Every structure is written in C-alpha cells, then in structure tokens.
Amino acid sequence: MRRHKLPTETFLESAQRQLNICNACRYCEGYCAVFPALELRSTFTEADVTYLANLCHDCRACLDACMYAPPHEFGVDIPATLRTARDAGYVRYAWPHRLATLLWHHPRASVAVATLGGFVAALVAESANGRSLVAGRSGPGSFYTVIPWLGMVLAFGLAALFIIAVVSGAIVTFWRSGTVRPGKASWGAAWRGVIADVVPLRYLGGGGPGCPYPDPDRPSHGRRLLHQAVLYGFLLDFASTCVAAIYQDILHRMPPYPVTSLPVLLGIIGGVGVIAGCTGLLHLRYAAWRLRHERPAPQDVSFVAVLNLVAITGMILLILRATPAMPILLDLHLASVFALFLTLPYSRFVHAAYRVAALLRNRLEEAAQPQLGAEDEGVAA
Ligand code: SF4
Ligand code: SF4
Known part of the structure; x- marks a missing residue:
C-alpha cells in the first residue's frame, strides 16, 4: 500500500511518517547517529523527534542520497524536518x-x-x-x-x-x-x-x-x-x-x-x-x-x-x-x-x-x- 503525504497532516504527523519510512528503508544507517537511534524505536513521540533532531548535524547526506526526497510523493526531507523540530524545541524548552x-x-x-x-x-x-x-x-x-x-x-x-x-x-x-x-x-x-x-x-x-x-x-x-x-x-x-x-x-x-x-x-x-x-x-x-x-x-x-x-x-x-x-x-x-x-x-x-x-x-x-x-x-x- 502506498502512503501519501496528506495535505492536512501536522508537522509531528509528517515527521512521524518520514521517520517510519526511514525505519523501513534503513539505507542511511551508516551516515550519522540519527538512523541507528531511530531504529531503536517503533513509534516516535514529540520528545523522540526532538531528541533525534539534536543528534542531526544538518549535513544533508541523507537528503542527497534519498530516493523518496521531494519531488517524490513521499516527500522525505529528514534534514529539513529535524531542523524544524530542533528550532521548535529550542523555543519550547x-x-x-x-x-x-x-x-x-x-x-x-x-x-x-x-x-x-x-x-x-x-x-x-x-x-x-x-x-x-x-x-x-x-x-x-x-x-x-x-x-x-x-x-x-x-x-x-x-x-x-x-x-x-x-x-x-x-x-x-x-x-x-x-x-x-x-x-x-x-x-x-x-x-x-x-x-x-x-x-x-x-x-x-x-x-x-x-x-x-x-x-x-x-x-x-x-x-x-x-x-x-x-x-x-x-x-x-x-x-x-x-x-x-x-x-x-x-x-x-x-x-x-x-x-x-x-x-x-x-x-x-x-x-x-x-x-x-x-x-x-x-x-x-x-x-x-x-x-x-x-x-x-x-x-x-x-x-x-x-x-x-x-x-x-x-x-x-x-x-x-x-x-x-x-x-x-x-x-x-x-x-x-x-x-x-x-x-x-x-x-x-x-x-x-x-x-x-x-x-x-x-x-x-x-x-x-x-x-x-x-x-x-x-x-x-
Ligand atoms: S532518508 Fe531516504 S534513503 Fe535515507 S533512510 Fe530515510 S527513506 Fe531511506
Ligand atoms: S542531515 Fe542529519 S540526519 Fe541526515 S545524514 Fe546528516 S546528520 Fe544524519
């Protein structure tokens, strides 16, 4: 079954959907600490997303490698998603x-x-x-x-x-x-x-x-x-x-x-x-x-x-x-x-x-x- 990015999904829902795709794909698991850490989880709370976001150093290697990155309909952009989550966490906490x-x-x-x-x-x-x-x-x-x-x-x-x-x-x-x-x-x-x-x-x-x-x-x-x-x-x-x-x-x-x-x-x-x-x-x-x-x-x-x-x-x-x-x-x-x-x-x-x-x-x-x-x-x- 193909999952589509819904126009009504919230930021957290979008982040969770993308991280679940990564968890199934696992192509980038050698790039940084983010992917091995997300593979330890089967669900992602808001706190999990913020934690993963702070393991990311925004190198864009996963975006450059990703076959599901925009303009693909899955729209997987992990660096941008984690950047947004990081910034939101800085203000929230x-x-x-x-x-x-x-x-x-x-x-x-x-x-x-x-x-x-x-x-x-x-x-x-x-x-x-x-x-x-x-x-x-x-x-x-x-x-x-x-x-x-x-x-x-x-x-x-x-x-x-x-x-x-x-x-x-x-x-x-x-x-x-x-x-x-x-x-x-x-x-x-x-x-x-x-x-x-x-x-x-x-x-x-x-x-x-x-x-x-x-x-x-x-x-x-x-x-x-x-x-x-x-x-x-x-x-x-x-x-x-x-x-x-x-x-x-x-x-x-x-x-x-x-x-x-x-x-x-x-x-x-x-x-x-x-x-x-x-x-x-x-x-x-x-x-x-x-x-x-x-x-x-x-x-x-x-x-x-x-x-x-x-x-x-x-x-x-x-x-x-x-x-x-x-x-x-x-x-x-x-x-x-x-x-x-x-x-x-x-x-x-x-x-x-x-x-x-x-x-x-x-x-x-x-x-x-x-x-x-x-x-x-x-x-x-
Ligand atoms: S960023 Fe793309 S290629 Fe990398 S693990 Fe996630 S879905 Fe797979
Ligand atoms: S952009 Fe972030 S999540 Fe993607 S490979 Fe670089 S450090 Fe890892």
Missing part, C-alpha cells in the same frame, strides 16, 4: 517562553536593539562620569575610567547568571522529556564517549571523506575545521577573561596588559579563531544559497554575526587601545558583548548544549541495548 518566542523569531532586530541599547547605556554611563568620549587614556585601570569596574561586573555577571539559568533549565526539561532507558549503562563510559565525539567534532567528518554541506559533489573537512575554530576560539577567549580576572583580583595587576601577557595572547589566538570560523561559516551559508538554493535563516546568520562582531570589536580595541578612539571602541565592544549575552539563550548557540545532551542520551541508549535485549529475553522466557 526555553524560559521565559514569551521572551524566547520573541527573540527567536526576531533575531536580527533583537541583536540590533540590544547592541544599540547597550551602546547608548555605555555612552550615558560614561557621560555621567563627566569624561570626554574621545579623551586619550592609557595606563593601568584606564578601561575603568570609561565604564566603572563595578558596573561591568554587575551588568555582565547578572547576564552570565541569566544565561546559565535559562540554558541549564532548558536542558533539564529536554532531558526529562526523553524516554531513555539507560539500564545499568555506565555514565562514566557514556561521558567518555561523548568527549570522544565532541572534542574532534567527529560526526562533522562525515565518516572520513568530510561533510557534503554545502556542496554534495565535493565533501570536505572545511565545515568541521570552521566549527572547531569557533568552539576553541570561544573557549580561549573565555580562558583569557578568567586569566585576566586572576591578574587583576589576585595578582593586583590592572588592565590593559602587554601584548605578550598570557590573557592578551589567549585573547588574540581565540579572537582570530572566532573571526576566521564565523566568517567561514557565514560563507558556507551563502555558498549553500548558491548551490542548493537554500536561503539562510535569520537565526543561522544573526548568532554567528554577533559573535563575529564581538571578536572583531575586541581585536580593533586591542590595536587602538592607546589612542583617543579607545572609549568609543570599548563602548562598542561592550555593547556587542551585551547583545551576545542577552540573545544567546534564544539563539543557535544552545545547539551546543542540546547536542551534548543528545549525544549522552545516545551513548546511554546504545550501552543499554544488550541489557534491554537480555531483559526482553527474560520476559519472553
């Missing part, structure tokens, strides 16, 4: 829901308003100090003559706590929604497996030849390298901030620090990585537009763009920090960091956290399979 809906659906306006608002707030704070916006300032503590140290700590410390609360709350809700049966699986072994997946971004290697996104005829490791540049650049920048805090609060050495100091070197290497990675990922999005006729979603562009803006303004500030442009550049840099922080829990950044959780669940499920089989045999006996 985020808190507060109204803010998540607003910022997710208007990412460019959110970034623009937050950056402008942060910039104006920095200018007002600076004017309240009675200082000229273009006065040359140098020497230890010169940054804090622009924005007082306490103001920076309060604004960004509260924003960081907000990010941690929203993202960790979303991941807990996502985790609890799952139907994982870890049995006696070792959590230590599962975490070691996740680290082995995440550190080299293993799945973006496409099992050897590289990722077929954006060009299915030329798989490459470019996408993996660009993601690594962003990931490790971001971590180095975070390390730079931590080391600078130790310099200031424990060693009592006030910024700005020399170019050869550890926090500045970490910041330079991390900043270059973030700029190279973000610029390259934006290039891939526009290459996909040309090659696959896929217009980039605003959410795809805005998070990468604001992260790139933070890194670029940070590097310009480093180069021009001893000039009269320093106060304005510092205001601009802090405004872009503020926009990043405010929009981060409602942007594609959360993919990193969801993906780690999905990979952990996947490792636990895989480890539980022999035990589940033994349990089933016991029941049958």
Whole structure:
C-alpha cells in the first residue's frame, strides 16, 4: 500500500511518517547517529523527534542520497524536518517562553536593539562620569575610567547568571522529556564517549571523506575545521577573561596588559579563531544559497554575526587601545558583548548544549541495548 503525504497532516504527523519510512528503508544507517537511534524505536513521540533532531548535524547526506526526497510523493526531507523540530524545541524548552518566542523569531532586530541599547547605556554611563568620549587614556585601570569596574561586573555577571539559568533549565526539561532507558549503562563510559565525539567534532567528518554541506559533489573537512575554530576560539577567549580576572583580583595587576601577557595572547589566538570560523561559516551559508538554493535563516546568520562582531570589536580595541578612539571602541565592544549575552539563550548557540545532551542520551541508549535485549529475553522466557 502506498502512503501519501496528506495535505492536512501536522508537522509531528509528517515527521512521524518520514521517520517510519526511514525505519523501513534503513539505507542511511551508516551516515550519522540519527538512523541507528531511530531504529531503536517503533513509534516516535514529540520528545523522540526532538531528541533525534539534536543528534542531526544538518549535513544533508541523507537528503542527497534519498530516493523518496521531494519531488517524490513521499516527500522525505529528514534534514529539513529535524531542523524544524530542533528550532521548535529550542523555543519550547526555553524560559521565559514569551521572551524566547520573541527573540527567536526576531533575531536580527533583537541583536540590533540590544547592541544599540547597550551602546547608548555605555555612552550615558560614561557621560555621567563627566569624561570626554574621545579623551586619550592609557595606563593601568584606564578601561575603568570609561565604564566603572563595578558596573561591568554587575551588568555582565547578572547576564552570565541569566544565561546559565535559562540554558541549564532548558536542558533539564529536554532531558526529562526523553524516554531513555539507560539500564545499568555506565555514565562514566557514556561521558567518555561523548568527549570522544565532541572534542574532534567527529560526526562533522562525515565518516572520513568530510561533510557534503554545502556542496554534495565535493565533501570536505572545511565545515568541521570552521566549527572547531569557533568552539576553541570561544573557549580561549573565555580562558583569557578568567586569566585576566586572576591578574587583576589576585595578582593586583590592572588592565590593559602587554601584548605578550598570557590573557592578551589567549585573547588574540581565540579572537582570530572566532573571526576566521564565523566568517567561514557565514560563507558556507551563502555558498549553500548558491548551490542548493537554500536561503539562510535569520537565526543561522544573526548568532554567528554577533559573535563575529564581538571578536572583531575586541581585536580593533586591542590595536587602538592607546589612542583617543579607545572609549568609543570599548563602548562598542561592550555593547556587542551585551547583545551576545542577552540573545544567546534564544539563539543557535544552545545547539551546543542540546547536542551534548543528545549525544549522552545516545551513548546511554546504545550501552543499554544488550541489557534491554537480555531483559526482553527474560520476559519472553
Ligand atoms: S532518508 Fe531516504 S534513503 Fe535515507 S533512510 Fe530515510 S527513506 Fe531511506
Ligand atoms: S542531515 Fe546528516 S546528520 Fe542529519 S540526519 Fe541526515 S545524514 Fe544524519
């Protein structure tokens, strides 16, 4: 019997129908973690679809290989279906829901308003100090003559706590929604497996030849390298901030620090990585537009763009920090960091956290399979 895509089917019904077709077909089971995980299920709840969606890294290999892809009447498009499910999950699990809906659906306006608002707030704070916006300032503590140290700590410390609360709350809700049966699986072994997946971004290697996104005829490791540049650049920048805090609060050495100091070197290497990675990922999005006729979603562009803006303004500030442009550049840099922080829990950044959780669940499920089989045999006996 041939099953047709009904014009009235909901998104969940469409996803369930496509996943059932994949479960019967199984042609793509070697491509990624999604297909072995879906083969463990005979039915798919909304939580299952969201879980599978976060195992997908959107490489499009299954779409390129699929004989039931549009224009076939079955209309199987697993990457698009899982992308929609992923995005819906990011909003559904985020808190507060109204803010998540607003910022997710208007990412460019959110970034623009937050950056402008942060910039104006920095200018007002600076004017309240009675200082000229273009006065040359140098020497230890010169940054804090622009924005007082306490103001920076309060604004960004509260924003960081907000990010941690929203993202960790979303991941807990996502985790609890799952139907994982870890049995006696070792959590230590599962975490070691996740680290082995995440550190080299293993799945973006496409099992050897590289990722077929954006060009299915030329798989490459470019996408993996660009993601690594962003990931490790971001971590180095975070390390730079931590080391600078130790310099200031424990060693009592006030910024700005020399170019050869550890926090500045970490910041330079991390900043270059973030700029190279973000610029390259934006290039891939526009290459996909040309090659696959896929217009980039605003959410795809805005998070990468604001992260790139933070890194670029940070590097310009480093180069021009001893000039009269320093106060304005510092205001601009802090405004872009503020926009990043405010929009981060409602942007594609959360993919990193969801993906780690999905990979952990996947490792636990895989480890539980022999035990589940033994349990089933016991029941049958
Ligand atoms: S995506 Fe297509 S080819 Fe791949 S398993 Fe599903 S139905 Fe089969
Ligand atoms: S797009 Fe890539 S990662 Fe996603 S389900 Fe298809 S093959 Fe797997």
